[in-house]
Amino acid sequence: MTASPSPAKVPTRERILYATAELFRRQGYSGTGLKQVVAEADAPFGSLYHHFPGGKQELGEEVIQMAGAFFQALVTAIYDEEQETAASVRTVFTRAAETLEATGYEDACPISTVALEVASTDERLRRATAVVFAQWTDALTERLGNREKALAVIAALEGAFVLCRASRNTEPMLAAGEMAARLVTET
Amino acid sequence: MTASPSPAKVPTRERILYATAELFRRQGYSGTGLKQVVAEADAPFGSLYHHFPGGKQELGEEVIQMAGAFFQALVTAIYDEEQETAASVRTVFTRAAETLEATGYEDACPISTVALEVASTDERLRRATAVVFAQWTDALTERLGNREKALAVIAALEGAFVLCRASRNTEPMLAAGEMAARLVTET
Numbered sequence: 001m002t003a004s005p006s007p008a009k010v011p012t013r014e015r016i017l018y019a020t021a022e023l024f025r026r027q028g029y030s031g032t033g034l035k036q037v038v039a040e041a042d043a044p045f046g047s048l049y050h051h052f053p054g055g056k057q058e059l060g061e062e063v064i065q066m067a068g069a070f071f072q073a074l075v076t077a078i079y080d081e082e083q084e085t086a087a088s089v090r091t092v093f094t095r096a097a098e099t100l101e102a103t104g105y106e107d108a109c110p111i112s113t114v115a116l117e118v119a120s121t122d123e124r125l126r127r128a129t130a131v132v133f134a135q136w137t138d139a140l141t142e143r144l145g146n147r148e149k150a151l152a153v154i155a156a157l158e159g160a161f162v163l164c165r166a167s168r169n170t171e172p173m174l175a176a177g178e179m180a181a182r183l184v185t186e187t
Numbered sequence: 188m189t190a191s192p193s194p195a196k197v198p199t200r201e202r203i204l205y206a207t208a209e210l211f212r213r214q215g216y217s218g219t220g221l222k223q224v225v226a227e228a229d230a231p232f233g234s235l236y237h238h239f240p241g242g243k244q245e246l247g248e249e250v251i252q253m254a255g256a257f258f259q260a261l262v263t264a265i266y267d268e269e270q271e272t273a274a275s276v277r278t279v280f281t282r283a284a285e286t287l288e289a290t291g292y293e294d295a296c297p298i299s300t301v302a303l304e305v306a307s308t309d310e311r312l313r314r315a316t317a318v319v320f321a322q323w324t325d326a327l328t329e330r331l332g333n334r335e336k337a338l339a340v341i342a343a344l345e346g347a348f349v350l351c352r353a354s355r356n357t358e359p360m361l362a363a364g365e366m367a368a369r370l371v372t373e374t
Contacts (some may be wrong), residue, residue: 115349120292155360158345160347162299162342166317179336
């Protein structure tokens with residue numbers, strides 16, 4: 001018996017959540033089938049309905065919550081590395097650009113694809129994405145002391161992810177970051 | 188025989204394109220089935236492969252091109268209503284907010300959902316979305332005289348669509364519009 005944790009020790013439920021989050025980010029909600037989820041999670045098919053009796057919708061809701069919280073923690077940690085507001089905002093966008101490039105433009109916002117897919121088609125999942133965006137907005141509003149600016153900065157980041165992934169180029173992210181950094185230095 | 192055009196006079200090929208564009212905007216690419224397309228287009232199933240021998244991918248590519256050109260023409264017309272740059276930019280965002288509200292948050296960017304879905308999964312469709320965003324960027328760069336600002340403004344608009352559709356609230360669009368209008372007045 002070894003003291004170091006092995007991937008196989010990750011409980012099935014968590015493996016299913018992580019695999020689903022990864023698939024949603026790459027191919028969205030509709031494009032992700034439950035058979036693919038259990039294959040990626042290396043889990044028996046029956047375990048999915050055991051852990052998520054509500055099926056894909058329940059799984060989707062938990063993934064949105066988990067991925068939203070994870071992304072918020074990540075971005076907040078990057079933001080808080082810097083002392084000064086404009087530098088913090090610029091660093092978030094620069095780091096996002098670097099991550100996009102390093103991951104072949106796959107690792108972007110974990111919930112925006114799903115958010116757009118479900119906005120008019122699945123009210124329960126739409127609400128879950130709305131809660132995540134509201135939490136991000138609150139966290140940034142607290143730091144900027146201005147809700148309108150927080151919303152504008154998050155919009156710029158989300159839209160830049162769309163443009164960068166489509167063009168396979170980081171230019172929109174850096175341009176959006178420059179705009180956002182200017183905005184937060186204005187009074 | 189009447190002189191006024193009737194909806195039934197719209198050729199089958201166009202009816203299929205319009206119906207698909209509408210379905211993509213509401214529910215995305217993966218969530219749209221070809222049976223639903225022909226039902227909404229009131230077209231026989233066989234006509235789909237007659238007009239689009241490449242099936243869903245070929246149809247998707249044409250819809251992205253058509254919807255991208257249509258949206259560009261619409262936004263450009265709104266932009267050009269105003270004489271002054273900041274007013275033009277602000278009007279585009281305000282009009283987008285009004286349209287979102289008037290359509291129950293359904294009528295947003297016609298290609299962003301598909302763009303995120305296909306970015307890592309379908310290279311042909313990804314390229315089609317990249318071409319559309321490049322055309323929008325060129326059109327706005329020409330008006331602003333600055334490519335970086337054009338990219339930032341389009342990112343803000345795209346991201347605001349995501350946040351507004353998720354939250355069913357126009358606040359992010361108006362905040363993003365304010366940021367974009369400030370950006371284009373800076374030297």
